[in-house]
Amino acid sequence: MASPLIHQLDESVHHVQAHFNGPLSVGLILGSGLGLLADDLPKAVSIPYAEIPHFAKSQVEGHAGQLVLSEIRPGFSLACMQGRFHYYEGHPMADVTYPIRVMKRLGIHTLIVTNAAGGLNPSFESGNLMLITDHLNLMGENPLRGKNTDELGPRFPDMSEAYSLTLQAMAKDSAQHLNIPLATGVYAAVSGPSYETPAEVRMLQTLGADAVGMSTVPEVTVANHMGMNVLGISCITNLAAGISPHKLSHQEVMETGQRVRGDFVRLVQTILGKIHAQTTEMTAS
Numbered sequence: 001m002a003s004p005l006i007h008q009l010d011e012s013v014h015h016v017q018a019h020f021n022g023p024l025s026v027g028l029i030l031g032s033g034l035g036l037l038a039d040d041l042p043k044a045v046s047i048p049y050a051e052i053p054h055f056a057k058s059q060v061e062g063h064a065g066q067l068v069l070s071e072i073r074p075g076f077s078l079a080c081m082q083g084r085f086h087y088y089e090g091h092p093m094a095d096v097t098y099p100i101r102v103m104k105r106l107g108i109h110t111l112i113v114t115n116a117a118g119g120l121n122p123s124f125e126s127g128n129l130m131l132i133t134d135h136l137n138l139m140g141e142n143p144l145r146g147k148n149t150d151e152l153g154p155r156f157p158d159m160s161e162a163y164s165l166t167l168q169a170m171a172k173d174s175a176q177h178l179n180i181p182l183a184t185g186v187y188a189a190v191s192g193p194s195y196e197t198p199a200e201v202r203m204l205q206t207l208g209a210d211a212v213g214m215s216t217v218p219e220v221t222v223a224n225h226m227g228m229n230v231l232g233i234s235c236i237t238n239l240a241a242g243i244s245p246h247k248l249s250h251q252e253v254m255e256t257g258q259r260v261r262g263d264f265v266r267l268v269q270t271i272l273g274k275i276h277a278q279t280t281e282m283t284a285s
């Protein structure tokens with residue numbers, strides 16, 4: 001008998017497929033201030049999370065977000081999360097990562113994760129984009145803790161290439177082609193919601209992190225569990241506490257996200273083109 005989780009996932013998948021029927025290639029999670037990317041997608045179908053069976057309910061005022069599905073090229077479609085469930089909102093890790101499980105069961109093998117992050121690397125400036133090469137899970141919890149669902153992935157998944165080297169190379173090529181500077185670095189995830197103290201920022205720098213944020217690691221861990229290929233891009237929306245000459249605010253994070261949106265959208269679109277070309281090549285050979 002299928003596990004209760006598999007049964008729930010199948011119900012979620014059926015709901016999505018009732019609105020958008022066709023193969024899906026890439027999943028995209030849009031971070032704070034970057035959600036507008038989904039507004040420009042052709043012939044998009046949007047499904048509010050509240051309507052999808054077994055998606056978490058928003059813990060805060062307003063909308064948790066929606067899943068936006070779009071066929072961006074013939075036979076090449078995206079599932080875009082416009083908004084995500086954050087651990088700091090009080091969602092259990094299982095809820096934070098549930099949409100990724102659904103994506104995989106919709107047939108998606110490639111996940112692009114984006115986020116807003118504070119810059120720890122002294123060479124970073126607010127507004128830089130950073131390709132995530134690896135991460136530190138400092139959230140105090142792992143989404144895979146508990147009984148393993150063997151149909152989804154192994155008990156002890158390998159994380160030695162959590163961020164696909166092939167996708168990283170495509171992102172670097174795309175950035176170079178567009179003349180958009182793209183830094184590289186390690187993303188440290190903390191639970192939030194308070195921003196770090198300057199002492200915590202020094203600790204994170206000592207640990208080898210280049211950027212800090214409150215998301216991404218749960219989704220990427222679960223994606224790796226299921227054997228998905230992951231690409232991560234951070235928008236450095238502010239310099240971390242103690243490095244920044246002023247106090248941190250959510251407003252600054254949102255404003256920077258909006259300021260770099262143009263570059264960010266062009267970069268993701270170019271990467272998607274490369275993924276599409278590679279998928280077509282693989283199908284043809």
Ligand code: HPA
Pocket residue numbers: 116117118119195196212213214237238239240241248253
């Ligand atoms: N710290 C943690 N999370 C963040 C930050 C930060 O400075 N900026 C955007 N998300």
